[in-house]
Amino acid sequence: MKHLIDPTDLSVEEIDGILNLALDIISNKERYSEACKGKKLATLFFEPSTRTRLSFEAAMMELGGNVLGFSSADSSSATKGESVGDTIRVVGCYADIIAMRHPKEGAPMLGSMVSPVPIINAGDGGHNHPTQTLTDLLTIKREKGDLNNFTIGLCGDLKFGRTVHSLIKALSRYEGIKFILISPKELKVPDYIITEVFEKNNIDYEEVTTMEEVMSKLDIIYMTRVQKERFFNEADYVRLKDTYILDKSKLKNAKETLSIMHPLPRVNEISTELDDDPRAAYFRQALNGKYVRMALILTLLGVNV
Numbered sequence: 261m262k263h264l265i266d267p268t269d270l271s272v273e274e275i276d277g278i279l280n281l282a283l284d285i286i287s288n289k290e291r292y293s294e295a296c297k298g299k300k301l302a303t304l305f306f307e308p309s310t311r312t313r314l315s316f317e318a319a320m321m322e323l324g325g326n327v328l329g330f331s332s333a334d335s336s337s338a339t340k341g342e343s344v345g346d347t348i349r350v351v352g353c354y355a356d357i358i359a360m361r362h363p364k365e366g367a368p369m370l371g372s373m374v375s376p377v378p379i380i381n382a383g384d385g386g387h388n389h390p391t392q393t394l395t396d397l398l399t400i401k402r403e404k405g406d407l408n409n410f411t412i413g414l415c416g417d418l419k420f421g422r423t424v425h426s427l428i429k430a431l432s433r434y435e436g437i438k439f440i441l442i443s444p445k446e447l448k449v450p451d452y453i454i455t456e457v458f459e460k461n462n463i464d465y466e467e468v469t470t471m472e473e474v475m476s477k478l479d480i481i482y483m484t485r486v487q488k489e490r491f492f493n494e495a496d497y498v499r500l501k502d503t504y505i506l507d508k509s510k511l512k513n514a515k516e517t518l519s520i521m522h523p524l525p526r527v528n529e530i531s532t533e534l535d536d537d538p539r540a541a542y543f544r545q546a547l548n549g550k551y552v553r554m555a556l557i558l559t560l561l562g563v564n565v
């Protein structure tokens with residue numbers, strides 16, 4: 261049985277298979293509408309979410325399956341002191357597959373060790389978010405036509421942003437990608453990403469503190485929110501929260517073919533004046549999240565259509 265905890269749990273070939281399946285679902289929706297009939301997905305969200313939980317639920321519904329679950333730790337037996345392991349063992353008796361989000365790094369991994377059904381990590385603390393990464397990869401494939409040979413700027417909270425950590429790990433396995441890391445020095449990517457991913461694999465990367473100095477080189481800019489809930493003190497958050505605001509003036513030297521991505525939710529780091537710019541890919545990205553989760557559910561359940 262296969263779980264998805266870290267983006268590298270899937271080989272590049274398996275990821276390509278999931279992305280191609282998502283593309284087939286997009287063009288042949290009816291063919292998949294009963295693919296998961298009689299199956300249940302449990303969404304166990306110990307931390308808030310809009311897109312991830314609802315796109316998982318919509319994905320299972322569009323496959324003809326059913327969903328159950330909870331959307332905050334307060335409404336689960338975690339408040340009574342139940343361990344993650346026990347919750348997973350029990351929910352594994354009711355559902356065929358589980359998507360789980362937890363504020364503690366490693367909680368979904370722990371769950372997968374005792375789970376009788378596949379576990380999908382829907383975000384663990386500041387660590388990983390592999391299904392957002394699949395969403396991002398499908399978006400890059402659809403917007404750019406290829407997952408190789410481009411320059412991507414990752415901007416904002418690169419320290420606590422789990423979507424960034426997972427995306428870097430996944431993209432590090434493709435060819436000819438240059439990473440430009442744009443953050444204040446307090447929010448740089450963790451050291452393990454530099455040593456274990458970039459240096460170990462001899463990958464081209466650069467760290468800068470402003471987006472203006474690199475904008476003209478970028479094929480993709482991946483904006484992120486400063487992760488308020490992971491700061492130890494409010495004053496640091498307040499000082500850093502408005503460091504980067506992407507607006508029309510900042511795009512002056514940008515390529516016409518730039519893609520602007522954001523995992524969402526947005527706070528103020530992309531001005532709404534860009535929402536109608538054809539380069540703004542973030543709402544298309546959110547839609548891709550549903551299709552790629554449909555493909556992932558089918559793959560982990562071993563359903564062939």
Ligand code: NCD
Pocket residue numbers: 311312383389392422423484485523524525
């Ligand atoms: C992200 C997350 O939860 O890490 N959201 C999402 O799943 N699309 C990004 C964020 O919360 O900033």
